Every structure is written in structure tokens, then in C-alpha cells.
Amino acid sequence: MDELVEMARNVAEAITRRVKREAVSKFGREVAMGADGTPTLYIDRVAEEVAMDIIGKKANILSEEIGFIDNDADYTFIIDPIDGTRNAAHGIPFYCVSIGIGRRDGSTDDVEYGLVKNIPTGDVYEAFKNKGAYLNGEKIRASQDYSDKIFVLTLGKSGNEKTWRKVNLHTIRAMGAAALEMCLVASGAVHAYFMPREILRVTDFAAACLIVREAGGEVYNADGEVLKVPYTLNVRSSVLAVSERKIMEELV
Numbered sequence: 001m002d003e004l005v006e007m008a009r010n011v012a013e014a015i016t017r018r019v020k021r022e023a024v025s026k027f028g029r030e031v032a033m034g035a036d037g038t039p040t041l042y043i044d045r046v047a048e049e050v051a052m053d054i055i056g057k058k059a060n061i062l063s064e065e066i067g068f069i070d071n072d073a074d075y076t077f078i079i080d081p082i083d084g085t086r087n088a089a090h091g092i093p094f095y096c097v098s099i100g101i102g103r104r105d106g107s108t109d110d111v112e113y114g115l116v117k118n119i120p121t122g123d124v125y126e127a128f129k130n131k132g133a134y135l136n137g138e139k140i141r142a143s144q145d146y147s148d149k150i151f152v153l154t155l156g157k158s159g160n161e162k163t164w165r166k167v168n169l170h171t172i173r174a175m176g177a178a179a180l181e182m183c184l185v186a187s188g189a190v191h192a193y194f195m196p197r198e199i200l201r202v203t204d205f206a207a208a209c210l211i212v213r214e215a216g217g218e219v220y221n222a223d224g225e226v227l228k229v230p231y232t233l234n235v236r237s238s239v240l241a242v243s244e245r246k247i248m249e250e251l252v
């Protein structure tokens with residue numbers, strides 16, 4: 001496992017270096033179709049190639065654009081090479097690499113290591129199953145201080161009326177990169193991240209689920225059920241990451 005963790009860190013580092021070398025004006029260009037039929041943008045393709053080069057055949061890969069690559073290995077890397085592509089394409093400095101590692105054919109419950117790296121800032125969130133969550137090597141905890149509660153929500157065409165009615169008098173942010181927004185719950189910066197519609201896939205939240213849980217928070221779906229999703233791109237889910245259960249009850 002140590003070797004795989006090192007490899008995940010190398011992937012995040014290499015994607016960061018590569019993306020920073022590219023011109024932002026090229027990020028949003030469509031170059032192909034992804035495994036799920038949505039267009040692959042230039043930046044997604046470049047980042048995914050960097051990841052595949054480093055991982056090679058040392059692990060199986062489930063990645064957003066290319067789908068599942070079975071290398072007959074014990075472990076699978078569940079990767080979103082760039083989460084927040086639209087932000088990247090518009091020059092909004094909030095997007096990341098997300099990498100979860102778990103034994104093959106598992107679910108979000110079986111992820112043993114998670115890494116989310118904020119590409120523009122270089123901040124690295126990590127979690128090791130049963131061993132805590134970290135931001136740049138320092139242990140993090142979901143917030144228990146509700147004196148200035150902040151909810152991060154998906155608004156607009158990916159949001160919904162019901163959620164908006166419940167929260168419109170609270171302090172709200174909407175930032176456009178699910179994995180990073182979930183990590184803000186883990187670090188105690190905000191108290192909830194909510195994507196109320198069934199849009200996200202395991203590649204978006206495999207790493208961040210472990211990071212939130214290891215920080216003492218919990219991750220549910222929009223029905224208030226504890227989130228558990230297998231390693232496949234065929235399942236789309238709502239996601240509600242919270243610092244504690246009572247926040248989920250407030251939003252569902």
C-alpha cells in the first residue's frame with residue numbers, strides 16, 4: 001500500500017505540473033467523448049494521460065474519461081484527473097485531482113486511501129482508512145462550531161427548489177468542484193456540501209468520502225441514507241457531506 005500511496009502522490013504532482021504548463025485558453029477545447037458520453041475537454045485528456053503513464057499496469061484504473069482498465073491487479077485507482085473542469089476552463093482557481101485507492105470490485109466503504117489536491121493552491125487533502133484525515137500533513141477535523149454556519153450547495157441547473165427553500169436564509173457558497181467542496185467539510189471550513197440531484201459518480205467522491213469520514217464527518221445521499229456506491233461509472237448519485245448527522249437532518 002505504501003508504494004501505491006506514493007504513486008498517487010506522484011500522479012497528483014505530475015498532473016499539477018502539467019496543467020500549470022498548459023495555456024488556460026486551451027483547457028476548454030473538446031477533444032473526444034468520455035466513457036459516459038459527455039465531451040472530454042483538452043484538460044481532462046491531458047490530466048488522464050499523465051495519470052495512466054505513471055500508474056501503468058501496477059493497478060487497475062477507473063477514470064472519468066476512459067472508464068475501467070483491468071490490469072488484473074489487487075488494487076484499483078478511482079480517479080477524477082480533473083474535478084472542476086469548468087472552473088479550470090474559465091480560469092476560476094478552484095479545481096483538483098481526486099484519487100481513491102481500494103481493493104478491486106469494492107465500494108466507497110472499501111477505499112483505503114484518498115487524496116484530493118487543489119491544483120491552483122497546491123493544498124493536499126489525504127486520508128488513510130482508520131488513521132485520520134490530513135491537510136498538508138496536519139490532522140483535520142470536521143467543524144463542531146456552529147456559531148458561523150456555512151453550507152456549500154450546488155445551485156442553478158444542478159440544484160433544486162426544495163433545498164433552496166430550506167437554506168436560502170443561511171450563509172451559502174457554491175464553488176463547482178465536488179471533491180474539493182467535500183474536503184472543505186473535512187477541514188472544518190464549512191458544515192455541509194450538498195449536491196441534491198443524482199449527478200455525481202464514484203470517481204468524483206471516492207477519495208473525498210474517506211477524507212470526510214476520517215475527519216469525523218459523514219456522507220449521505222439526498223434521502224439521508226449513508227452513501228455507498230460501487231466502483232462503476234454506471235451509478236450516479238446525490239451527495240450530502242456533513243460535519244455531523246444533525247446537519248444532514250436539517251437539509252434532507
Ligand SMILES: [Mg+2]
Nearest residue numbers: 064080082083
Ligand atoms: Mg473530471
